[in-house]
Amino acid sequence: MPKPERRYVITFGCPDRTGIVARIASFLADNGGWIVEAAYHTDPATGWFFTRQEVRADSLPFGVSELRARFTEIAAEFGGHSSWRVTDTGERKRVVILVSKEGHCLYDLLGRVAAGELDADVSAVIGNHADLAGITRAHGIPFHHVPFPADDPGGKQAAFAEVRQLVDTNEPHAVVLARFMQILPPEVCADWAGKAVNIHHSFLPSFVGARPYHQAHRRGVKLVGATCHYVTADLDAGPIIEQDVIRVDHGDSVADMVRKGRDVEKAVLARGLRWHLEDRVLVHGNQTVIF
Amino acid sequence: MPKPERRYVITFGCPDRTGIVARIASFLADNGGWIVEAAYHTDPATGWFFTRQEVRADSLPFGVSELRARFTEIAAEFGGHSSWRVTDTGERKRVVILVSKEGHCLYDLLGRVAAGELDADVSAVIGNHADLAGITRAHGIPFHHVPFPADDPGGKQAAFAEVRQLVDTNEPHAVVLARFMQILPPEVCADWAGKAVNIHHSFLPSFVGARPYHQAHRRGVKLVGATCHYVTADLDAGPIIEQDVIRVDHGDSVADMVRKGRDVEKAVLARGLRWHLEDRVLVHGNQTVIF
Amino acid sequence: MPKPERRYVITFGCPDRTGIVARIASFLADNGGWIVEAAYHTDPATGWFFTRQEVRADSLPFGVSELRARFTEIAAEFGGHSSWRVTDTGERKRVVILVSKEGHCLYDLLGRVAAGELDADVSAVIGNHADLAGITRAHGIPFHHVPFPADDPGGKQAAFAEVRQLVDTNEPHAVVLARFMQILPPEVCADWAGKAVNIHHSFLPSFVGARPYHQAHRRGVKLVGATCHYVTADLDAGPIIEQDVIRVDHGDSVADMVRKGRDVEKAVLARGLRWHLEDRVLVHGNQTVIF
Amino acid sequence: MPKPERRYVITFGCPDRTGIVARIASFLADNGGWIVEAAYHTDPATGWFFTRQEVRADSLPFGVSELRARFTEIAAEFGGHSSWRVTDTGERKRVVILVSKEGHCLYDLLGRVAAGELDADVSAVIGNHADLAGITRAHGIPFHHVPFPADDPGGKQAAFAEVRQLVDTNEPHAVVLARFMQILPPEVCADWAGKAVNIHHSFLPSFVGARPYHQAHRRGVKLVGATCHYVTADLDAGPIIEQDVIRVDHGDSVADMVRKGRDVEKAVLARGLRWHLEDRVLVHGNQTVIF
Known part of the structure; x- marks a missing residue:
């Protein structure tokens, strides 16, 4: 099977509120990020929001460390209880x-x-x-x-x-x-x-x-x-x-x-x-x- | 769907030993019984034998009461612990x-x-x-x-x-x-x-x-x-x-x-x-x- | 089962490109839209993008006709081949x-x-x-x-x-x-x-x-x-x-x-x-x- | 997993008629054959009868060649169209x-x-x-x-x-x-x-x-x-x-x-x-x- 192209994977969870999808999607769009796969879930029982995004690595003008640095700031906007991870499919x-x-x-x-x-x-x-x-x-x-x-x-x-x-x-x-x-x-x-x-x-x-x-x-x-x-x-x-x-x-x-x-x-x-x-x-x- | 022809259903369980299948099958064969479906199981854990037989009602020269009477004797040959039932699909x-x-x-x-x-x-x-x-x-x-x-x-x-x-x-x-x-x-x-x-x-x-x-x-x-x-x-x-x-x-x-x-x-x-x-x-x- | 609250359902498909999610999500966020369920899919074979969003009706400051009117404009930004629908779960x-x-x-x-x-x-x-x-x-x-x-x-x-x-x-x-x-x-x-x-x-x-x-x-x-x-x-x-x-x-x-x-x-x-x-x-x- | 004991496996198919099960089961019972697993099927569409029997090898007083020889005769009783096989789980x-x-x-x-x-x-x-x-x-x-x-x-x-x-x-x-x-x-x-x-x-x-x-x-x-x-x-x-x-x-x-x-x-x-x-x-x- 052909090797899929390199991607960055963002996972994020925080208490649900309006505007989370918009914030993340706009951040990616503003940097030219090409979303290959995206999923969202809100759990009504706990009021928690979850998302996972796969972005083509070559669509962004920066590398994974810079992506992590910038995402840290975004996550912080959604409060101290949020949890997130950015991984790079280029790392085996x-x-x-x-x-x-x-x-x-x-x-x-x-x-x-x-x-x-x-x-x-x-x-x-x-x-x-x-x-x-x-x-x-x-x-x-x-x-x-x-x-x-x-x-x-x-x-x-x-x-x-x-x-x-x-x-x-x-x-x-x-x-x-x-x-x-x-x-x-x-x-x-x-x-x-x-x-x-x-x-x-x-x-x-x-x-x-x-x-x-x-x-x-x-x-x-x-x-x-x-x-x-x-x-x-x-x-x-x-x-x-x-x-x-x-x-x-x-x-x-x-x-x-x-x-x-x-x-x-x-x-x-x-x-x-x-x-x-x-x-x-x-x-x-x-x-x-x-x- | 067409009504299936009338059948007698025999179920039987007893401690396993040789000759049970032969005894039941010979009894049916001797009376012209046409077996439409037959299943056997022996449980090695309990040493118990189980069978279920479906016989065409019109293949036997007697009715369900006579079948029950005759099967009572057969069941008795396999000891007091055996259990059996003969039912008639003609009874709704x-x-x-x-x-x-x-x-x-x-x-x-x-x-x-x-x-x-x-x-x-x-x-x-x-x-x-x-x-x-x-x-x-x-x-x-x-x-x-x-x-x-x-x-x-x-x-x-x-x-x-x-x-x-x-x-x-x-x-x-x-x-x-x-x-x-x-x-x-x-x-x-x-x-x-x-x-x-x-x-x-x-x-x-x-x-x-x-x-x-x-x-x-x-x-x-x-x-x-x-x-x-x-x-x-x-x-x-x-x-x-x-x-x-x-x-x-x-x-x-x-x-x-x-x-x-x-x-x-x-x-x-x-x-x-x-x-x-x-x-x-x-x-x-x-x-x-x-x- | 309790009746779920009233929602508007947006479905949308168009040729894939960057920024679609951001555009839709920002439009909803700007109007206070509370997204209850969201799904996205890009088909690499056809290069087509699909999404479905469920928004709480009471979170938006306008009704379904106004939502349709506004979404018409958004859909138009993504070209003549896009297709979309906005439905109201309040209509049985x-x-x-x-x-x-x-x-x-x-x-x-x-x-x-x-x-x-x-x-x-x-x-x-x-x-x-x-x-x-x-x-x-x-x-x-x-x-x-x-x-x-x-x-x-x-x-x-x-x-x-x-x-x-x-x-x-x-x-x-x-x-x-x-x-x-x-x-x-x-x-x-x-x-x-x-x-x-x-x-x-x-x-x-x-x-x-x-x-x-x-x-x-x-x-x-x-x-x-x-x-x-x-x-x-x-x-x-x-x-x-x-x-x-x-x-x-x-x-x-x-x-x-x-x-x-x-x-x-x-x-x-x-x-x-x-x-x-x-x-x-x-x-x-x-x-x-x-x- | 413990090795299961040695068994002979008989498979047999022929045009259906009464008495087949009785014949095979009686043959086995007469020789002390201990049936470990038995299955029967009659296909109403083709009028064909099928069976498979597993017998404990040590329960019979003869070996697989003799079993085959004797089964040849039984199969012959059910006509030229019957097909059968006797295998020995002792042969890997x-x-x-x-x-x-x-x-x-x-x-x-x-x-x-x-x-x-x-x-x-x-x-x-x-x-x-x-x-x-x-x-x-x-x-x-x-x-x-x-x-x-x-x-x-x-x-x-x-x-x-x-x-x-x-x-x-x-x-x-x-x-x-x-x-x-x-x-x-x-x-x-x-x-x-x-x-x-x-x-x-x-x-x-x-x-x-x-x-x-x-x-x-x-x-x-x-x-x-x-x-x-x-x-x-x-x-x-x-x-x-x-x-x-x-x-x-x-x-x-x-x-x-x-x-x-x-x-x-x-x-x-x-x-x-x-x-x-x-x-x-x-x-x-x-x-x-x-x-």
């Missing part, structure tokens, strides 16, 4: 992936990157088991094995410290928990807030926690699903980015549900991660706006 | 529908019956409000208004007694709670076990109880759903017959979720009720086999 | 429905209107058969029976003239062909361009023309679908508004496909009609933008 | 995959095999381009590059001869055209009848032939899909094994449709191939029964 996004033994999500993500479908660099893969070292390295990506001792809180803490250091060294735009199976300590959740993306193998809020397919089988549900969400200190309760489901029936054993569910996990994680990397996800409280 | 099914104020499920069911798509008689509609009397009677169906006093346990008990009497008079094959909004007392659940069919407006087990769309909106889910299940004394926890979901996004208010969800409720209830009336649903513990 | 939409014998879509639409879910008046239902007169009149809506002689072109022409006159008298915002089964003459298609909405019982462009479920069964497809589209002189080839599908399998006869497909037809028609009546559908060439 | 299935440049389906299949999810050996991958040699060999699988000269019919014929020889050497149970982009000559289609599985990137019969996503974009459809089917001499017209769709909208360019569609292609191919390898697909005329 970096991803670190955390895994355990199950490889389906990792195989899927590496395949997408190799096929040019997910436009990002996987800087490193870190596993608490070494099972997935081979495929990772076959893609030319460093694999780090950090064992997590099962019943040793101190050892676990040390392992997390090592993972954290390995992750942070890469300054990633996303830390993907691709069926990592270890619960992040609260301080790591806080540190990686808004960039740690998890895939949970159920349609949340159903079946929080361990062995959701077993829970689903016991309850006799007719669909199983998966949820991609930002990691927070509350287990499986962070802002949801994407969800989907697949049909199961009485003929499906737990193993069949696991197999069918994996297809949903892969697709949901890939979509959620793509939107995150394209700066399409705006978080407000425990909800997301997906532009 | 009767349905009683319980409603409150919201009419979308009732409109949908009446439309399906009128269009000849749901092959059953609606014997009566009972509402704790009178809002849906008009459309019911326009279809030539009796409507009974049984008010439920809000804060008067005694009055509520009397109302339930009246509902029960009105229902039982019709000896229905299904009692449909089409957004009835009243919780059935345990003894009514017990009495109507296996024939009281409820539609719950969420993808259970998520969002049990009241105002599930409000709960869903607050949690920020990306799909809302509906569940058709048998009513048991445990609220919204009975055996699930059918479920489905529809996509929502950040632009959807609670009112939008309600509107989108209604389409799922209608479709899920219609499918679940059809399967129930066609004797396609076999209940085992808290799970269903849908043939 | 009128719909005329054309039917034949099959009632499932009519039942569905009438149920939605009665339940307050489709915010429009059904001014009249016209049938080339009288089968659906009863249910229509039960909803208090006039039903006109206009027979179409099968092998008499002159009689057919006269029938179409009568239908047309009955439709046009009501000045409807939408003419819904709810499984009407008669092919509109080209001049009627031209007259009703952009407001005649058809439901076709296949996932177009598969299975154009008659008996699509029979065609689908013969081809052995694993999904059947439905398509809601604007009527044009090319049979089943007009701009598509909405489509959906449902799973079928080898066990489904043509009659089963018809039954399953009906659920899709109803849902797809209802969504398509809603979007049309809410001025969410912008047509460009043979494609639609759905805001 | 072999797959050869044909590819071109696009790797998404190959990555997906290799990932599934590596994750133990698709229980088969990939004997070889053959490409008319060499792009996918690296990933194939990283999985320890031989890759053969057979260039297809563009405008040289003789060269093309020679290339096909080489592909054929490379395929046939492996005696595969399935030849997967994973976006191979070359049209198989009729004699190869005939030779590989019932084992050449193609993935076409549209919801057939819409958009046969080249560049289906471009066709879909031009028509303005609201869903794109994929079809897994057996290859026959009629292009994209063979018996359909599986299909699915994904939603697109006006904001999706052809490139977006390609990307979204790939997820459907991968899932549909994987499901279709799994069912083929598990002997769940029975072909009758141009239709399939999927058990």
Whole structure:
């Protein structure tokens, strides 16, 4: 696929009032900014306004730093509670992936990157088991094995410290928990807030926690699903980015549900991660706006 | 649509062992029985065997009572725990529908019956409000208004007694709670076990109880759903017959979720009720086999 | 559901260039216009820009005629090829429905209107058969029976003239062909361009023309679908508004496909009609933008 | 996942009549055969009967050759038109995959095999381009590059001869055209009848032939899909094994449709191939029964 032209992406949120669209659009128009994609949303429940704009980089007479500088002033006009970000698609996004033994999500993500479908660099893969070292390295990506001792809180803490250091060294735009199976300590959740993306193998809020397919089988549900969400200190309760489901029936054993569910996990994680990397996800409280 | 020819439907469940299929199939074959549809399932978790057979009525040399008599003996060969039923599609099914104020499920069911798509008689509609009397009677169906006093346990008990009497008079094959909004007392659940069919407006087990769309909106889910299940004394926890979901996004208010969800409720209830009336649903513990 | 507050809806399309959003947004902001919902789209293939804006009526210091007058000038700035519309949600939409014998879509639409879910008046239902007169009149809506002689072109022409006159008298915002089964003459298609909405019982462009479920069964497809589209002189080839599908399998006869497909037809028609009546559908060439 | 126990799979089709189920079931029961899974279907349109049975290998007192010998006699009782097969899950299935440049389906299949999810050996991958040699060999699988000269019919014929020889050497149970982009000559289609599985990137019969996503974009459809089917001499017209769709909208360019569609292609191919390898697909005329 041809490389799309370079763009600046502006995301902005603030308490709603009249004139916000006009202010931003006029600022861009006055500088010749060619808007390629624009989306707006007002949430009546919270009275919050959200927007995302994609502008052709070559249509503006200045670069991304100047755009940021000028946008800082605009954002300030809308009060101290506004939040915004200006990113440059010319800067390639970096991803670190955390895994355990199950490889389906990792195989899927590496395949997408190799096929040019997910436009990002996987800087490193870190596993608490070494099972997935081979495929990772076959893609030319460093694999780090950090064992997590099962019943040793101190050892676990040390392992997390090592993972954290390995992750942070890469300054990633996303830390993907691709069926990592270890619960992040609260301080790591806080540190990686808004960039740690998890895939949970159920349609949340159903079946929080361990062995959701077993829970689903016991309850006799007719669909199983998966949820991609930002990691927070509350287990499986962070802002949801994407969800989907697949049909199961009485003929499906737990193993069949696991197999069918994996297809949903892969697709949901890939979509959620793509939107995150394209700066399409705006978080407000425990909800997301997906532009 | 042309009326399908008359059939006998045999459903049977027992602990699995070899020879069950051979026994039933040989019995039918020995009597010239023409099997039009047959389904089998063995549940490895419980070791239980299930089957459903549709036989052309005119292929057997005897009627449904004789078929029942002969099948009693066959079932007995497979032990005291087996359960079975023989029904005759020549006997038209009767349905009683319980409603409150919201009419979308009732409109949908009446439309399906009128269009000849749901092959059953609606014997009566009972509402704790009178809002849906008009459309019911326009279809030539009796409507009974049984008010439920809000804060008067005694009055509520009397109302339930009246509902029960009105229902039982019709000896229905299904009692449909089409957004009835009243919780059935345990003894009514017990009495109507296996024939009281409820539609719950969420993808259970998520969002049990009241105002599930409000709960869903607050949690920020990306799909809302509906569940058709048998009513048991445990609220919204009975055996699930059918479920489905529809996509929502950040632009959807609670009112939008309600509107989108209604389409799922209608479709899920219609499918679940059809399967129930066609004797396609076999209940085992808290799970269903849908043939 | 509570009545939403009154709004003005602006839709606009023109060749893309910088500054369009700024111009419209500034015009609204300068007049205190409170934008409740806004959507933009640029089609790179055709170089066309589209927008739809919903503004709170009470936020503007003038009424809908003045808004139209002022917007005429703005639209003119963007050249002779631009197209636009300003509508007022305070004016209730009128719909005329054309039917034949099959009632499932009519039942569905009438149920939605009665339940307050489709915010429009059904001014009249016209049938080339009288089968659906009863249910229509039960909803208090006039039903006109206009027979179409099968092998008499002159009689057919006269029938179409009568239908047309009955439709046009009501000045409807939408003419819904709810499984009407008669092919509109080209001049009627031209007259009703952009407001005649058809439901076709296949996932177009598969299975154009008659008996699509029979065609689908013969081809052995694993999904059947439905398509809601604007009527044009090319049979089943007009701009598509909405489509959906449902799973079928080898066990489904043509009659089963018809039954399953009906659920899709109803849902797809209802969504398509809603979007049309809410001025969410912008047509460009043979494609639609759905805001 | 634990290895399921060894099973024999019997598939059988013949003109319908009474007593078929009884005959097969009695034969199995008389020999102590433990049926783990059984499915039956009668097609009223063609009057054909189909069945598939899975029997625990250790429940029978003889091996697969004896089972085949005995089943030959049973099949003969039902006439010369019957067709049947007995396979042994103890014999691991072999797959050869044909590819071109696009790797998404190959990555997906290799990932599934590596994750133990698709229980088969990939004997070889053959490409008319060499792009996918690296990933194939990283999985320890031989890759053969057979260039297809563009405008040289003789060269093309020679290339096909080489592909054929490379395929046939492996005696595969399935030849997967994973976006191979070359049209198989009729004699190869005939030779590989019932084992050449193609993935076409549209919801057939819409958009046969080249560049289906471009066709879909031009028509303005609201869903794109994929079809897994057996290859026959009629292009994209063979018996359909599986299909699915994904939603697109006006904001999706052809490139977006390609990307979204790939997820459907991968899932549909994987499901279709799994069912083929598990002997769940029975072909009758141009239709399939999927058990």
